[in-house]
Amino acid sequence: MANAVAIxxxxxxxxxxxxxxxxxxxxxxxTCDTTGLPxxxxxxxxxxxxxxxxxxxxxxxxxAALLIALTRWPAVHLLDPVWYYRLTTFHGxxxxxxxxxxxxxxxxxxxxxxxxxxxxxxxxxxxASFVMMVAGAVLVDVTxxxxxxxxxxxxxxxxKAHSNFYLGIILVAVGTLIGVxxxxxxxxxxxxxxxxxxxxxxxxxGATAAAIIAVVTLLHGALVMIPTWLWSMDxxxxxxxxxxxxxxxxxxxxxxxxxxxAMVSVWxxxxxxxxxxxxxxxxxxxxxxxLYILFINLASAHHLLVDPGVGxxxxxxxxxxxxxxAVLASMIHGFTVPASVETAMRKxxxxxxxxxxxxxxxxxxxxxSAFFLSLLIFGFIGGITGVTxxxxxxxxxxxxxxRIPGHFHSTVVGGTSLAFMGLAxxxxxxxxxxxxxxxxxxxxxxxxxAVGIVLMSLGMSFAGSYGVPRRHWDIEFTGAQFAxxxxxxxxxxxxxxxxxxxxxxxxxxxxxxxxVAAVFFGKKIENRAMTPW
Amino acid sequence: MSIHxxxxxWFKPPSGAERTWIGLALAWCLVLSIMMPYWHFKGxxxxxxxxxxxxxxxxAARVEQFVKTNKVAEINGVPVVEPSPGGDAxxxxxxxxxxxxxxLRVNQTYRLxxxxxxxxxxxxxxxxxxxxxxxxxxxxxxxxxPTMKGEYSIVCNEFCGIGHHLMTGKIIVE
Amino acid sequence: xxxxEEKAAEVFAHEHEEExxxxxxxxxxxxxxxxxFAVYYFANWKALADVWHVR
Numbered sequence: 193m194a195n196a197v198a199i200x201x202x203x204x205x206x207x208x209x210x211x212x213x214x215x216x217x218x219x220x221x222x223t224c225d226t227t228g229l230p231x232x233x234x235x236x237x238x239x240x241x242x243x244x245x246x247x248x249x250x251x252x253x254x255x256a257a258l259l260i261a262l263t264r265w266p267a268v269h270l271l272d273p274v275w276y277y278r279l280t281t282f283h284g285x286x287x288x289x290x291x292x293x294x295x296x297x298x299x300x301x302x303x304x305x306x307x308x309x310x311x312x313x314x315x316x317x318x319x320a321s322f323v324m325m326v327a328g329a330v331l332v333d334v335t336x337x338x339x340x341x342x343x344x345x346x347x348x349x350x351x352k353a354h355s356n357f358y359l360g361i362i363l364v365a366v367g368t369l370i371g372v373x374x375x376x377x378x379x380x381x382x383x384x385x386x387x388x389x390x391x392x393x394x395x396x397x398g399a400t401a402a403a404i405i406a407v408v409t410l411l412h413g414a415l416v417m418i419p420t421w422l423w424s425m426d427x428x429x430x431x432x433x434x435x436x437x438x439x440x441x442x443x444x445x446x447x448x449x450x451x452x453x454a455m456v457s458v459w460x461x462x463x464x465x466x467x468x469x470x471x472x473x474x475x476x477x478x479x480x481x482x483l484y485i486l487f488i489n490l491a492s493a494h495h496l497l498v499d500p501g502v503g504x505x506x507x508x509x510x511x512x513x514x515x516x517x518a519v520l521a522s523m524i525h526g527f528t529v530p531a532s533v534e535t536a537m538r539k540x541x542x543x544x545x546x547x548x549x550x551x552x553x554x555x556x557x558x559x560x561s562a563f564f565l566s567l568l569i570f571g572f573i574g575g576i577t578g579v580t581x582x583x584x585x586x587x588x589x590x591x592x593x594x595r596i597p598g599h600f601h602s603t604v605v606g607g608t609s610l611a612f613m614g615l616a617x618x619x620x621x622x623x624x625x626x627x628x629x630x631x632x633x634x635x636x637x638x639x640x641x642a643v644g645i646v647l648m649s650l651g652m653s654f655a656g657s658y659g660v661p662r663r664h665w666d667i668e669f670t671g672a673q674f675a676x677x678x679x680x681x682x683x684x685x686x687x688x689x690x691x692x693x694x695x696x697x698x699x700x701x702x703x704x705x706x707x708v709a710a711v712f713f714g715k716k717i718e719n720r721a722m723t724p725w
Numbered sequence: 726m727s728i729h730x731x732x733x734x735w736f737k738p739p740s741g742a743e744r745t746w747i748g749l750a751l752a753w754c755l756v757l758s759i760m761m762p763y764w765h766f767k768g769x770x771x772x773x774x775x776x777x778x779x780x781x782x783x784x785a786a787r788v789e790q791f792v793k794t795n796k797v798a799e800i801n802g803v804p805v806v807e808p809s810p811g812g813d814a815x816x817x818x819x820x821x822x823x824x825x826x827x828x829l830r831v832n833q834t835y836r837l838x839x840x841x842x843x844x845x846x847x848x849x850x851x852x853x854x855x856x857x858x859x860x861x862x863x864x865x866x867x868x869x870x871p872t873m874k875g876e877y878s879i880v881c882n883e884f885c886g887i888g889h890h891l892m893t894g895k896i897i898v899e
Numbered sequence: 900x901x902x903x904e905e906k907a908a909e910v911f912a913h914e915h916e917e918e919x920x921x922x923x924x925x926x927x928x929x930x931x932x933x934x935x936f937a938v939y940y941f942a943n944w945k946a947l948a949d950v951w952h953v954r
Contacts, residue, residue, distance in 0.1 A: 229728075273887055307728050344884045348845045350861060351886070391735065394727040433845055433860040460727035471727060472743055472920050474735040499858045500776030500865035507774060508761045516754040523750035526932060527743060531925040532727075538921070546924045576936045584761045585770055586943045589950070591856040592847045592882035657946075659854035661847070661882035666890040669880075673801055673822060674893040676851045676878030742926050753933060760944070769952040834952075855950050870952040 214309040215385035221311070224622055226721040227465075231623070235305040235312040239298045239623050241322055243616070244711070246294035249329065250609075251704050253286030258697040261648070265690030266668065266683055273665040274342070280663055282336045284345030288604065289364065289447075290329045295612050296402065296454050297321065297371035302623075303399035303457070304378035309387040313377030321371035328363025331356050344663060346440065349420060349431045358421035365413045372403050372410075394477055395464075398457030401481040405488060406450045412442030434501035441492040448604060449488040452522070453481065455570070455608040458615050459529050459563055465618055466560035466725075467553065468540075469532035477528050483521035487513055497587035504584075511584045519579055526571045533564075557725035562614025562638035569642060570607030573649055578603060592663075594689075595656030602649040605696075610641060613703050620707060621722035626714030628706055631725075637702045644696025651689030658682035769870075772857065779864040781842040784817065791815040792825050800826060800895065808835055815839075816879075816894070818846035818859045820886055823879045823894025831898050834870045847883030850896065856882060871898040 214221060220233050256279040262270040271279065305312050312318060334356075335341045341353035379400065382388060392400070416439040422428040460477070463469035471477045493510030496502055537549035544551075554560045577599040581590045590596065617634065620626055628634050660667055660682050667682070669675040739747055765771055779787075791806060791814070798805040804825040808814040810833035817824045818841040829835060839848055839859050846859040853873075859865060879894035 273890065277884065277887065277889075342887070348883070351844050351884075388730055390730045390733055393729050394731070432862065434863060437858075437860075464727045469727075472922075473737065473739050474731045475737055476739045476743060476747070496858075498772045498856060500774055500860055500863040502774045504765055504771060504773040507772065508765060511761060512754075512758045514758060516757050519757070520747075520750050520754050523753075523929075523932075524747060527746045527750075527925060527929050530928055531743065531920070531922040534922045534925050535920045546927055549924055571932055572935060576932075576939050579757065579936070580940050580943050583757070583940075583943070585764050585768060585772065586947055588770055588772055588855055588857070588953070589943065589947055591858065592849065593854070593856060657854075659849065659851045659880075661849055661880055663884045664880075664882065664890050669890065669893060672891045672893045673803060674878050674895050676880055676893060678851075741920065742922055746926070746929055749933065753936070757940070764944075768948070770947050770950055771954050773954050775954070850951075853950055855953065868954040872951050 212309065212387050212389050214311070214387050215381060216311045224306075225717070225719060226622055229306050230309045232305040232311045234315050234318070235301045236623055238312070238318045238322060239301050239619070242294045242298035242301070243619060243623075245322075245326060245329075246291050246298065246612075247704060247707060249286045249290035249294060250700070252333070253283050253291060254697060254700045254704070256280075256283035256286065257700075258693060261690055261693030261697075263665065265686055265693075267687060268690060269666075274339075276665045277342050277344075277663075278336060278339065281342060281344050282333065285332055285336070285361075286329075287609075288345060289361075290325075292447075292451055292604070292608065292612075293364065293368050294325065296406070296450060297325070297368060299454055299458070299615075300371065300375040300399055300403055301378075302619075303396045304375050304382065307393050307396050308378070308382040310378055310382035310385070313374050313381055317370050317374040317377070321367045321374060324363050324367030324370065326367075328360040328365075328367060331360030331363065333360075335360060346444065347420070348440075349423070349433055349436045352424055355421055355424040358417050358424055362414070362417050362421060365410045365417065368406065369410045372406050375399070375403050391474075394471055394474060395457050395461045397478050398453055398460065398481050401485050402450050402453035402457065404485050405446060405453060408489065409443055409446040409450060412439055412446065416440045416443060434499065437496060437499065438492075438502075441495045442489065445491040445495065446489050448600070449484060449491065449518075451604055451608040452488075453484055455566065455611045456481075456525050456529070458611045459525070459567060460532075462559050462563035462611070462614050462618070463529060463533050463536075466557050466563065467533050467536045469536040471528060471532050472535060473528070476524060480521040480524040480528070483517050483524075487518040487521070490518060491582065494582035494587070497582070497584050498591045507584045511582060516579070519575075522571075522575055526567070526575070529567055530564075554725070556635050558617045558634050558638050559614045559725060561635075562610050562617070562642075565638055565642040566607050566611040566614065569602050569610065569646060569649075573646065573653075574599060574603030574607050577653060590656065592661060593656035594652045594660045594662050597662050598649050598651075598653030598656055601645060601652065606642065606645040606649060610638065610645070613638065613641065616703070616707055617725065620710045620714070621717055624711050624714075625717040626710045627717060627723055628710045628714060630706060630709075633702060634706050635725075637699055637706065640702065641696055641699030644692050644694070644699050647692025648689050648696055649692070651685045651687070651692055655682050655685035655689060658685065660686065770855075773868075775866040775868070777864040777866070778862065779840060781840075781861055784815075784838075784840045784864060785842050787838070788815045788817045788824065796825075797828060803895070805895075805897070810835070812836070813838060816848075817842060818848065818881065818892075819843050821881070821888035821892035823848075823881070823892065826895040826897070828897045828899065829871050831871055831874050834868060837867045837869050839865045839867065844885045845883050846881050846885055846892070849880040849882040851878045851880055853877055858883065871896075874898050
């Protein structure tokens with residue numbers, strides 16, 4: 193089993209053209225013993241740092257997730273209201289912002305150095321980015337846990353948090369922006385030094401799309417967070433509630449499209465590593481990424497579909513920009529990714545029937561199972577619910593109900609986070625150069641997590657269809673003036689959500705323990721290929 | 726390979742099943758797009774965002790005036806107010822109640838003004854499950870026609886502080 | 900046409916024939932997606948039609 197990673201076969205096609213040379217300083221790069229790819233040691237350091245901090249945020253957010261899910265499960269109703277709302281805020285920021293952004297900066301460094309055979313543009317910028325992001329994340333978390341920012345992740349004005357909360361977010365955003373600039377710098381020197389020939393690889397193209405959207409996103413973040421920060425210190429008198437929502441969602445939803453781009457890039461990456469898949473048509477895959485860049489910011493309007501202040505034509509136009517071209521992009525990737533796997537598997541002789549190729553796929557490889565489950569969950573649950581909820585009039589049935597978190601947990605958790613977990617099963621052996629222990633457990637982990645997230649997302653979605661609100665401590669309304677109450681159907685669905693959350697948490701904890709054990713105590717991989725999954 | 730530079734002549738139009746799928750997906754996107762303007766003209770449920778600038782104090786004054794003129798009863802110490810059919814009704818969201826309770830006639834149309842006098846709130850009519858955003862400074866007008874009799878509750882589904890889950894209201898349709 | 904070029908053209912055409920991929924499994928998978936999408940989407944319009952009228 194020599195080819196742990198199925199690359200050699202088409203290595204030739206790039207070698208035919210010319211043999212570009214990297215621009216690494218002497219002694220500052222190594223060749224991966226498994227893939228033969230060059231690794232910049234500076235980039236490697238920061239990929240490691242970012243991955244570690246990402247996993248720390250994931251653990252913090254994950255513990256909060258379990259506690260708030262057990263509170264929303266009416267039969268358990270664990271926390272008191274103060275801590276429920278506090279940890280909901282904490283969970284949102286750690287998961288949706290810190291875990292994801294740390295991972296994404298790491299992915300950008302990886303894609304621009306290893307895949308382009310380049311050195312990282314600037315070590316100083318990488319430090320600046322990392323330190324700012326860590327400082328910002330710690331500031332936000334300390335402020336929230338200290339009870340000074342019970343405002344939810346969205347911090348809708350005029351609900352006011354301590355100014356350190358906004359400052360922390362600004363630091364994280366600027367730190368990320370510096371990381372993104374370092375990525376563009378690396379693209380520039382790689383091009384200048386001709387470290388690669390022809391067009392950039394598809395994964396780099398996807399990462400570039402993510403980076404471009406990230407810049408637009410983070411500029412919206414600055415536009416909304418800086419005035420809000422000044423307002424929190426009484427320097428500005430007022431921030432308009434409607435204006436805040438409009439600009440904040442330019443940050444809030446577009447940042448999720450950065451995740452989509454990064455996730456799709458990871459799909460292509462893992463499909464190649466685990467099955468040797470290669471895109472059928474580069475132009476189609478790249479075109480779909482371009483559609484993301486051009487059309488994805490429309491999703492920002494989906495949060496304002498039942499708002500005052502914006503009219504029907506604004507809502508309808510911005511729901512689709514006349515055409516759902518970003519949805520089209522996802523539907524294209526939804527075809528090209530499995531089609532590339534199918535083609536690769538059929539080429540290997542797995543030709544039986546319609547799905548013989550799928551049955552023969554490396555389901556015991558957590559890199560593959562995490563990637564393919566991520567694809568299925570993102571498409572079948574996340575995508576379908578997302579477009580439906582984001583339909584202008586249908587939003588009347590869904591706005592601020594549990595259907596919304598039901599949707600985005602199947603995109604950003606079942607989709608992005610699961611794909612990133614699959615990525616980790618290669619990052620740890622290839623970048624940290626350590627083997628995983630308990631490999632049997634690692635093979636089961638993606639399934640455990642996926643089943644949990646599916647149950648939880650469906651439970652949330654259907655409870656939301658009964659009208660159950662999101663971010664709500666007590667749907668029994670004990671002590672309220674009027675007690676609406678929700679029927680048994682909603683309670684069953686919330687129970688399903690609770691069970692799913694517990695399973696997902698076990699899957700998450702398994703992932704973290706396995707990864708931490710591997711990173712710090714795993715068997716070293718020196719001068720040999722990783723043990724294939 | 727997704728991780729290596731593609732062949733030099735990588736640009737080619739889609740073909741085969743891939744091409745068919747792109748066509749099909751594009752057609753579906755068109756259906757999705759057309760549904761919204763279609764419903765805007767033919768459907769009975771639309772969020773037009775009809776709204777006016779109002780200060781919290783001015784809105785609270787209008788609500789008080791409305792309660793004084795149209796109050797018909799009281800439940801749980803909350804005034805029940807019946808607007809005239811076709812007329813204006815007012816609903817104030819504040820930490821943590823919807824004020825006042827409303828009594829409406831089935832199949833009559835009302836201009837329901839909703840605003841907040843403090844934070845953002847979420848108007849969520851249950852078990853009908855209709856949801857609208859409520860912002861301070863904006864008088865959000867829903868031209869609404871109850872089509873079924875019954876007692877309905879209003880929940881707040883936008884986080885508004887520690888008592889958020891206690892914020893409820895009532896609409897009775899006769 | 901020189902012989903060499905002719906051969907090159909032949910090889911090129913052949914290579915591109917090989918590029919024609921058969922992916923029936925993916926077609927079924929994506930059609931299943933499209934059908935579930937349409938069912939969920941129109942079920943929601945149906946549910947919307949049943950609530951109070953509002954403009």
